[in-house]
Structure formats: C-alpha cells, structure tokens
Amino acid sequence: MASITIRGVRKNYGKTQVVHGVDLDFASGEFVVILGPSGCGKSTLLRMIAGLEEISDGTIAIDGTVVNQLEPRERGCAMVFQNYALYPHMSVAQNIGYSLKVAGVPAAERTQRIQAVARTLELEHLLDRKPMALSGGQRQRVAMGRAMIREPKVFLFDEPLSNLDAKLRVQMRSEIRKLHRRLNATSVFVTHDQVEAMTLADRLVVMNGGRVEQVGTPGEIYTRPASRFVATFVGAPAMNMLEGTVELDGLSLLGGSRRLAVPRAGLPVGTKVAMGVRPEAVRLVAPGTSGALDATVDLVEELGAGRVIYVDLDGSPFSVMTSEAIHPEPGSTVWLKFSADDMHFYASETGGRLDVFKASVPEPA
Amino acid sequence: MVERTPFLNFFTHLILFAGFVFCIAPFVIVTIAASHNLKDVNDVPMSLLPGSDFWINIKTAWVTADLGPKLLNSFIVAGGTAIGKVIVSALTAFSIVYFRFPGRMLMFWLIFITLMLPLEVRIVPTYAVVANVLEPYQAIMDVTGLSWLIEKISGVQVSLSLGLLNSYSGLILPLVATATGTFLYRQFFLTVPDELTEAARMDGAGPLRFFIDILLPLSRNNMAALGTIMFLWAWNQYLWPLLITTDQSHAMAVTELKQLIPNVGGSPEWHIAMAGTLIVMLPPMILVVLMQRWFVRGLIATEK
Known part of the structure; x- marks a missing residue:
C-alpha cells in the first residue's frame, strides 16, 4: 500500500523530450490506468516509476519518499512486462521464486510462498514446467505470480494483455481486477486498449504526445472529454467531429452547408469550433423531421447486438451506432438527430473543451 | 519447405x-598405412588393403614419441585455453554489451x-612478453624515468622479471587472448531481450547475479x-x-609428432608416423562427436 506522487517529471533522450512535465497523484490502493496511443510516453512514465529509466527532471515519490536515485529493487515496485520476460531456463516455481532467492529468503519459506502464490493463480500443477511449455495465458499468470510473491507496495503493468487472444484478454482482465480487489496494492496499468482501460480503472489518465490530457474516472472521461484528443480517442467507434462557426442564432457546420440551433451563450460570433457527438447518441429519425440532418449511407457494419452506419455528411465522414433493426442500403438517405445535451464543443485551434454551450446542463458528479 | 523432387534429391545426395568421400579419404588412407609393416607401407603404390600390424605400430608410436605425458600436456593446454577463453569472452562481452x-x-x-x-603475426613481441611478463612495465618505468627516480631515492635498481617460458601459463595465456569468443558472446547477448534484464533488475538481481543466474545458463x-x-x-x-x-616436459602432442616423421637418411617408418597421427587425432575427434549437437545449436539457433 503506497501512494505515488509525480511532480514535474520530464524525460529526455538526448535532445528530444518525450515526457513534458507530468504531475500526477495516485492514492494508496488505487487502480490507475494510463491510456494513450503508442509513443505518447505512457510506458516511459511507468518505467520511470519502476526505476528502469532515469528521470531527467522532476521527482517521483512513493509513500512520500523521493525515489529518483533508488535502484528498482529498493522502490518496492513489481512489474509485469508485455512479453512476460520469464527466464526461459527456469521452471515456473524458480521463475516465481527468483526474487526471494536473490533476497536470501530461506528455501523452506520460499517454497511455501511459491505454493501460496501458485494456488491463488491456479498454477500449482505447472510449477515444474519451463515457460516454453506454457500457453500465453499461463505465462501471463506466471509473470503476475512473479510480481505478487514479493508483496510489493506498487504493481506496475506494462501492456500485459496485448499478446493474448481476445477471449483470454477478457478473462485475464477480470482476474487482474479480482486480484487487485484482494491484494489492494496500488496498481498502475499502461495500455493503448480503451476497453481494457475503461473496465479496469478506478481512475484513468489519458496521455498524448508526452502530456497528460485528462485525469478522471472512466465515466467522467467518457461523458466529459477534456480535449478534442480525448474525445476522439476514447470511445469506439470514435466520436464524430464536425467543424463549424458560431453564428448569431446557432452554429453553422461544414462551411455553412448545415445549421444547428444551439444556444450561443458567451462565445463571440465567428469563433471556430469543432462540434463532437458520439455515434451512440445519434438517432435515426423519420425523413423530414425538424432539426434532423440528412446524409448518404456509405457502409453498414454489423456487430450482432447493433450496427454502425457510416454516412457521408456533405463530404464529411460521420458514424451512427444503433441497436435498432435498421439496415439501410448503401447509397440511400437517412435522417439523423441528436440532442444539444449530447454535443461536445472544442476550440478549433487549441482543442480545449468549451462548456459555454451547455450552461444549462448540470455538471456530472 | 516440403518438395517432392526425386531427381533433385538423388542429385543432392550424390x-x-x-563430399563425404573426399573428406574421409585421407583419414582412411592414414588408418590403412598405420596397419602396414615397414615394407608394405613403402610399396609403390601402397596396398589399400589393411595390414595386420595396427596395434604394434600404435604401441611403437606411443613409446617412441612418449605420447602419454605429451597428450596430458595437450589436454591441459587445450582444456585450459577453452575454459579460459569461455570465461574471458563471456566477461568481456558482458561488460561491452551491458554497461555504459x-x-x-x-x-x-x-x-x-x-x-x-x-x-602468428605478433609472435615475436608475444614471445618477448612471455619471456618476461613484466618487461612492458619495466619499459614504461624506464621511459618515464620512474626507475631512475626509485634508484636515486632507495638505491635499488629496478629490474622486473617474470618468465613464463616452458610453463602451462605461458602456453595458455597468449592463446586465450584473442577476440573471436568476445564477438560470439556479444552477438548472443545482443539477442537476449532487454525485458529479461529489466525483469532481473525488478527482481533485485545486481549485475553479477544477473550474469551468473540468467546469462550464463542461457x-x-x-x-x-x-x-x-x-x-x-x-x-x-x-x-x-x-x-x-x-623443455620436453611441457611439449605438446602435435609438436611431438615430428619425432615420428622419418629423418632424411633414416629408415622410412611412415607406418609409425601414421599410427602416431591417429592417436593425436583421436581426442579432438571424440570431443567433436560428443559435442556436435550442442556445437551446432550454439552456432546457428537462437532459442525462443
């Protein structure tokens, strides 16, 4: 159990800066997921916490102790790697118990603790096998066992599920979640998979280009994305974004070809904005409904429980997700409607969120 | 790749x-020559049917060249070189790959x-160094005036000397000091995933521990x-x-074979020379046969 405090952390490789001043606080026992596209600095940040990368600037403190100069073994962190990084020449038991062996724990106690961990992870019958003779899911569990046995203050996960097949990934996800509930150790989990991030996180950190874009619960991040990047990155299919300009009586979209009647609130006329709406918030309505937009169907993607309809809105791609049994033909015209509450507005230039339009909407808790 | 090409198969086997015959032929001829007596081995052409004196020739060769102690010397030197080389190469490659x-x-x-x-290229300087290992240090001290200084202050004339001629260390050390093994190891260490190194660090293993527990077994x-x-x-x-x-007491088997080669004007005892060759060839051959599997794996395969 430990809190982690990150203050102004930067990382330079030579002259290139890949992490530009990150400030974060992780509470004790919290499960934090760092989400971002590849190359956003999330793994680098995790490795700096672990002590595998030097911290170029700023401080990282675990339980109030600044750990910048400490070796990984002195930080009380355990890490699960993407490729598991099991020692190929050691049996499962030796792999799990290696850190105890290094620490000089007597053989009897070691065996006992290996047994206990193996029982938790249902690895008891595999203890004598070599990693080569294990399936992906089993290797994954051994890697977790290796981290668990040290009873670390902090668990670090570096995209541990990305090498598993889809079904196993879902299963391991819930196992990790269960494990966290029982051990209650502070966990930091890095991933580029938003479903993983949403389902696992107590709190989500969205990173992009070496900066933190937003920190919040999965719900907050989904309902109130703080920037245009977060809005389009979180959620699948991605949020629709339409460029527009603020006018006296509302919003002109797509270079003036479409208009939406939304309250202008404080924004000056002529402000360039991007209007976002999630595909799942768009409804298909009867032709000619007032306030509806007509669009040409490009493609329908069947998902079983629902379907995604990709349409062309005066040259701009737009998608609609519906669970209704509607199967429009490609090339046909559909009418789309969405409420003002479901619209998100971002400044065109900075990508920052503009909440002026939604003054009447209550803040989510 | 599975292909059904009977003609090509036959051709490749041919x-x-x-190639096999080409390689084995000299060996067969040596063995046959070693089984003849003095008269038969000097027949032109030599009979390719084995004679009956094989064991007598082997024994004569063994006694004449005193091969027992010489083989032991060879074992010590070759074994020492192999072990020394493996240790030095692994350590040097470890430092070059894993430390900045x-x-x-x-x-x-x-x-x-x-x-x-x-x-062979640096044999003269190497000989000089082995004759007196401390010679280079002496030279440095002389050039820098250090020995002069010491002589002035203490009155002792500095003359360092440590000779390794006629010793196992003298035979082994220059053979150990080559770079090939370092490269083999470097290439191998470069294929070891970084994550393994990091996992060991997270597990609390220091560099030496990592080297002994992880790298060496791998x-x-x-x-x-x-x-x-x-x-x-x-x-x-x-x-x-x-x-x-x-000094004969440190001579090696391969060099001692020369004792068996007939001198000009001596009796042409080629059957004895061939028998001695066979004896000297045997240990490396056995080694290759035993190590063949490991050997091939170590040179080609990177285990996943």
Whole structure:
C-alpha cells in the first residue's frame, strides 16, 4: 500500500523530450490506468516509476519518499512486462521464486510462498514446467505470480494483455481486477486498449504526445472529454467531429452547408469550433423531421447486438451506432438527430473543451 | 519447405556423398598405412588393403614419441585455453554489451582490431612478453624515468622479471587472448531481450547475479560451441608451443609428432608416423562427436 506522487517529471533522450512535465497523484490502493496511443510516453512514465529509466527532471515519490536515485529493487515496485520476460531456463516455481532467492529468503519459506502464490493463480500443477511449455495465458499468470510473491507496495503493468487472444484478454482482465480487489496494492496499468482501460480503472489518465490530457474516472472521461484528443480517442467507434462557426442564432457546420440551433451563450460570433457527438447518441429519425440532418449511407457494419452506419455528411465522414433493426442500403438517405445535451464543443485551434454551450446542463458528479 | 523432387534429391545426395568421400579419404588412407609393416607401407603404390600390424605400430608410436605425458600436456593446454577463453569472452562481452562506461566503444574497437592480429603475426613481441611478463612495465618505468627516480631515492635498481617460458601459463595465456569468443558472446547477448534484464533488475538481481543466474545458463550452447572450437584450435597449435617449449616436459602432442616423421637418411617408418597421427587425432575427434549437437545449436539457433 503506497501512494505515488509525480511532480514535474520530464524525460529526455538526448535532445528530444518525450515526457513534458507530468504531475500526477495516485492514492494508496488505487487502480490507475494510463491510456494513450503508442509513443505518447505512457510506458516511459511507468518505467520511470519502476526505476528502469532515469528521470531527467522532476521527482517521483512513493509513500512520500523521493525515489529518483533508488535502484528498482529498493522502490518496492513489481512489474509485469508485455512479453512476460520469464527466464526461459527456469521452471515456473524458480521463475516465481527468483526474487526471494536473490533476497536470501530461506528455501523452506520460499517454497511455501511459491505454493501460496501458485494456488491463488491456479498454477500449482505447472510449477515444474519451463515457460516454453506454457500457453500465453499461463505465462501471463506466471509473470503476475512473479510480481505478487514479493508483496510489493506498487504493481506496475506494462501492456500485459496485448499478446493474448481476445477471449483470454477478457478473462485475464477480470482476474487482474479480482486480484487487485484482494491484494489492494496500488496498481498502475499502461495500455493503448480503451476497453481494457475503461473496465479496469478506478481512475484513468489519458496521455498524448508526452502530456497528460485528462485525469478522471472512466465515466467522467467518457461523458466529459477534456480535449478534442480525448474525445476522439476514447470511445469506439470514435466520436464524430464536425467543424463549424458560431453564428448569431446557432452554429453553422461544414462551411455553412448545415445549421444547428444551439444556444450561443458567451462565445463571440465567428469563433471556430469543432462540434463532437458520439455515434451512440445519434438517432435515426423519420425523413423530414425538424432539426434532423440528412446524409448518404456509405457502409453498414454489423456487430450482432447493433450496427454502425457510416454516412457521408456533405463530404464529411460521420458514424451512427444503433441497436435498432435498421439496415439501410448503401447509397440511400437517412435522417439523423441528436440532442444539444449530447454535443461536445472544442476550440478549433487549441482543442480545449468549451462548456459555454451547455450552461444549462448540470455538471456530472 | 516440403518438395517432392526425386531427381533433385538423388542429385543432392550424390553431391553430399562425394563430399563425404573426399573428406574421409585421407583419414582412411592414414588408418590403412598405420596397419602396414615397414615394407608394405613403402610399396609403390601402397596396398589399400589393411595390414595386420595396427596395434604394434600404435604401441611403437606411443613409446617412441612418449605420447602419454605429451597428450596430458595437450589436454591441459587445450582444456585450459577453452575454459579460459569461455570465461574471458563471456566477461568481456558482458561488460561491452551491458554497461555504459566512458571509452566503451574504444574498448570494443581495440578488441576488434586484435582480430586482425593473429598470434602468428605478433609472435615475436608475444614471445618477448612471455619471456618476461613484466618487461612492458619495466619499459614504461624506464621511459618515464620512474626507475631512475626509485634508484636515486632507495638505491635499488629496478629490474622486473617474470618468465613464463616452458610453463602451462605461458602456453595458455597468449592463446586465450584473442577476440573471436568476445564477438560470439556479444552477438548472443545482443539477442537476449532487454525485458529479461529489466525483469532481473525488478527482481533485485545486481549485475553479477544477473550474469551468473540468467546469462550464463542461457548461453550454455554458446559455451559448448566456443569451448569445442577453442579446444580444437589449441590442440592443433604448432608454432607457438614449438617456440616456447624448449623443455620436453611441457611439449605438446602435435609438436611431438615430428619425432615420428622419418629423418632424411633414416629408415622410412611412415607406418609409425601414421599410427602416431591417429592417436593425436583421436581426442579432438571424440570431443567433436560428443559435442556436435550442442556445437551446432550454439552456432546457428537462437532459442525462443
């Protein structure tokens, strides 16, 4: 159990800066997921916490102790790697118990603790096998066992599920979640998979280009994305974004070809904005409904429980997700409607969120 | 790749077989010659049917060249070279691959350059160094005026001397000091995933612990391959042992074969020479047969 405090952390490789001043606080026992596209600095940040990368600037403190100069073994962190990084020449038991062996724990106690961990992870019958003779899911569990046995203050996960097949990934996800509930150790989990991030996180950190874009619960991040990047990155299919300009009586979209009647609130006329709406918030309505937009169907993607309809809105791609049994033909015209509450507005230039339009909407808790 | 090409299969086997015959022929001839008596072995052409004196010739060769102690010497030198080489190569490659220290690339290139200077090229200076290992230090002290200073202050004339001629260390050390093994290990260490290193760090293992617990067991195949090659190479050394062993007690088997080769004007006892050759050839052959599996794996396969 430990809190982690990150203050102004930067990382330079030579002259290139890949992490530009990150400030974060992780509470004790919290499960934090760092989400971002590849190359956003999330793994680098995790490795700096672990002590595998030097911290170029700023401080990282675990339980109030600044750990910048400490070796990984002195930080009380355990890490699960993407490729598991099991020692190929050691049996499962030796792999799990290696850190105890290094620490000089007597053989009897070691065996006992290996047994206990193996029982938790249902690895008891595999203890004598070599990693080569294990399936992906089993290797994954051994890697977790290796981290668990040290009873670390902090668990670090570096995209541990990305090498598993889809079904196993879902299963391991819930196992990790269960494990966290029982051990209650502070966990930091890095991933580029938003479903993983949403389902696992107590709190989500969205990173992009070496900066933190937003920190919040999965719900907050989904309902109130703080920037245009977060809005389009979180959620699948991605949020629709339409460029527009603020006018006296509302919003002109797509270079003036479409208009939406939304309250202008404080924004000056002529402000360039991007209007976002999630595909799942768009409804298909009867032709000619007032306030509806007509669009040409490009493609329908069947998902079983629902379907995604990709349409062309005066040259701009737009998608609609519906669970209704509607199967429009490609090339046909559909009418789309969405409420003002479901619209998100971002400044065109900075990508920052503009909440002026939604003054009447209550803040989510 | 699975292909059904009977004609091509036959053809490739034919080539393989031709190669096999080509390789085995000298060996067969040596064996047959070793089984003849003095008269038969000097017949022109020599009969290719084995004679009956094989064991007598072997015994004569063994006694004449005193091969027992010589083989032991060869074992010690070849074994020592192989072991020393494996240890030195693993350590040097470990430091070059896993540590970032100033002058790392310089060290690497210095080692690399020694590849271009095999023992035969630098044999005179190497001989001088082995004759007195401390000679270079003496030279440095003389040039810098340090020995002069010491002589002025203490009145002692500095003369460092540590000779290794006619000793196992003198035979082994110059053979150990080559770069090939370092490269083999470097290439292997570069294929070891970084995550393994990091996992060991997270598990609390320091560099030496990581080296002994993780790297060495993983490089077993390399060790076997390098050890085998170095053993054969050291076993077959001729020039170096000949040069520095003036004393029979340190002579090696390969150089002692010369004792069996008939002198000009002596009786042409080629059957004895061939028998001696067979004896000297045997240990490396057995080694290759035993180590063959490891050897091939260590040189080609990177285990996943």
